[in-house]
Amino acid sequence: MLSKRVIPCLDVHNGRTVKGINFVDLIDAGDPVEQAKLYNDLGADEICFLDISATNEGRKTLFKIVSNVAESCFIPLTVGGGIKENKDINDLLKSGADKVSINSAAVLKPELINEASDSFGRQCIVLAIDAYKDHNNIKSGYNVSTHGGKKKTDIDALEWAIQGEKNGAGEILLTSMNADGTKLGYDIELTSLISNELNIPVIASGGAGKPLDMVNVLKEGGASAVLAASIFHFGIYSIETVKKEMLRYNIPVRKTW
Amino acid sequence: MYVLIIDYGSGNIRSVYNSVKKTLHKFKGPNLIKVSNELSEIKKADKIILPGVGSFDHCMNRIRDITDLVETINDEVLSKKKPFLGICIGMQILADFGYENQKTKGLSWINGDVKFLKNFVDKSKNLKIPHMGWNHLEIYKKNDLFDNITNIDQFYFVHSYFFDIKHKENIVCNTNYGINIPSVINKDNIYGFQFHPEKSGKSGLKILYNWLKLN
Numbered sequence: 001m002l003s004k005r006v007i008p009c010l011d012v013h014n015g016r017t018v019k020g021i022n023f024v025d026l027i028d029a030g031d032p033v034e035q036a037k038l039y040n041d042l043g044a045d046e047i048c049f050l051d052i053s054a055t056n057e058g059r060k061t062l063f064k065i066v067s068n069v070a071e072s073c074f075i076p077l078t079v080g081g082g083i084k085e086n087k088d089i090n091d092l093l094k095s096g097a098d099k100v101s102i103n104s105a106a107v108l109k110p111e112l113i114n115e116a117s118d119s120f121g122r123q124c125i126v127l128a129i130d131a132y133k134d135h136n137n138i139k140s141g142y143n144v145s146t147h148g149g150k151k152k153t154d155i156d157a158l159e160w161a162i163q164g165e166k167n168g169a170g171e172i173l174l175t176s177m178n179a180d181g182t183k184l185g186y187d188i189e190l191t192s193l194i195s196n197e198l199n200i201p202v203i204a205s206g207g208a209g210k211p212l213d214m215v216n217v218l219k220e221g222g223a224s225a226v227l228a229a230s231i232f233h234f235g236i237y238s239i240e241t242v243k244k245e246m247l248r249y250n251i252p253v254r255k256t257w
Numbered sequence: 258m259y260v261l262i263i264d265y266g267s268g269n270i271r272s273v274y275n276s277v278k279k280t281l282h283k284f285k286g287p288n289l290i291k292v293s294n295e296l297s298e299i300k301k302a303d304k305i306i307l308p309g310v311g312s313f314d315h316c317m318n319r320i321r322d323i324t325d326l327v328e329t330i331n332d333e334v335l336s337k338k339k340p341f342l343g344i345c346i347g348m349q350i351l352a353d354f355g356y357e358n359q360k361t362k363g364l365s366w367i368n369g370d371v372k373f374l375k376n377f378v379d380k381s382k383n384l385k386i387p388h389m390g391w392n393h394l395e396i397y398k399k400n401d402l403f404d405n406i407t408n409i410d411q412f413y414f415v416h417s418y419f420f421d422i423k424h425k426e427n428i429v430c431n432t433n434y435g436i437n438i439p440s441v442i443n444k445d446n447i448y449g450f451q452f453h454p455e456k457s458g459k460s461g462l463k464i465l466y467n468w469l470k471l472n
Contacts, residue, residue, distance in 0.1 A: 002390050003391040071275050074461055075456060093269070123416070224389070256410060
């Protein structure tokens with residue numbers, strides 16, 4: 001049976017991890033390569049890097065990081081942040097990324113998803129959607145935001161997801177901007193809304209505070225995978241703890257790594 | 258042992274290279290691994306790997322674009338019986354025909370066609386396509402390929418089309434996702450994995466090691 005995936009996400013800025021990790025056994029807590037290796041050893045099913053570097057210099061370090069991670073971690077690696085065109089995608093895939101996640105650039109230029117999936121295959125194109133609740137939205141109740149949530153648009157999140165699938169995205173990385181950072185649990189309503197209408201897998205993101213939150217969004221939200229950052233980074237819960245909780249609720253997980 | 262990975266512009270070549278490199282350490286040398294589309298290198302190699310991501314028609318077109326590549330691998334693999342491994346699309350293009358985007362002729366090394374998974378899975382189960390993530394191999398036949406591999410091991414899949422194999426004896430094991438998907442296939446010196454061993458953690462490295470160890 002296909003397992004539900006648990007994905008730690010690392011924010012990278014100029015080659016360093018932003019949200020510090022306080023694992024005692026880490027040699028360099030700000031080194032994304034070290035962290036990726038650690039998560040690989042601890043049972044992550046995939047690793048996600050989000051590059052928040054604003055400069056070209058910063059982005060260049062990212063390629064080196066990706067290729068170093070790909071040399072020692074034999075699990076899928078998704079890289080997002082700052083992707084604007086096909087060339088960026090090509091560079092990342094050549095460095096060793098397996099998938100790229102595209103967010104703001106797809107809103108500015110929706111045909112980028114078509115171009116990218118035509119060139120590289122839809123399996124490696126993840127459409128990242130940052131959705132926020134908007135009471136004026138009478139369709140799904142959620143709109144899309146871009147630039148890390150800083151810019152709000154009036155695009156309906158559900159319609160955008162459906163269009164993304166049509167345009168050739170292989171997966172949706174769905175972040176609830178309302179839940180993100182709260183540690184009060186994923187937005188189950190948003191996740192099930194999108195997941196029920198789509199054929200492609202949805203990764204739930206934003207709001208994880210405890211293993212039961214993951215169970216809930218997988219069971220009730222219809223997510224195929226859960227992504228989290230701080231609860232793993234700060235060592236509050238291990239990936240194994242999360243998987244044990246998932247097993248308790250009969251959610252299929254990968255047990256050996 | 259000289260392992261050659263055929264370079265035809267497939268995106269994930271680096272991961273395949275890294276994983277073979279890591280596995281090859283366990284073999285007594287001299288060992289060599291190369292990524293190339295030079296026909297002379299393909300002729301020199303002991304074992305050939307054809308990786309693949311993307312779509313059937315794109316991959317097939319790229320392979321046909323390299324002058325005499327198809328003729329060379331036909332000769333090395335079919336006539337000279339050189340060990341061959343196709344990964345994901347690299348396995349699927351061994352079929353007679355693929356139906357991704359458009360009907361495309363494959364290499365016809367193993368009979369069968371590559372079809373859209375969605376048309377075969379039970380709709381009521383609401384399964385997501387692509388079949389993406391970690392799944393098991395349903396091993397019911399003993400094979401040296403599965404040394405140290407049990408039903409707990411999982412492998413990373415990502416595909417929307419599957420190889421509908423004509424002759425059952427070419428299926429080494431299946432993986433269940435709504436239907437039985439052939440996940441390891443074999444005919445003589447030819448093997449194919451539907452999953453990505455290069456992305457399947459330790460389980461993937463084990464099966465790569467076992468394949469390198471064969472004959």
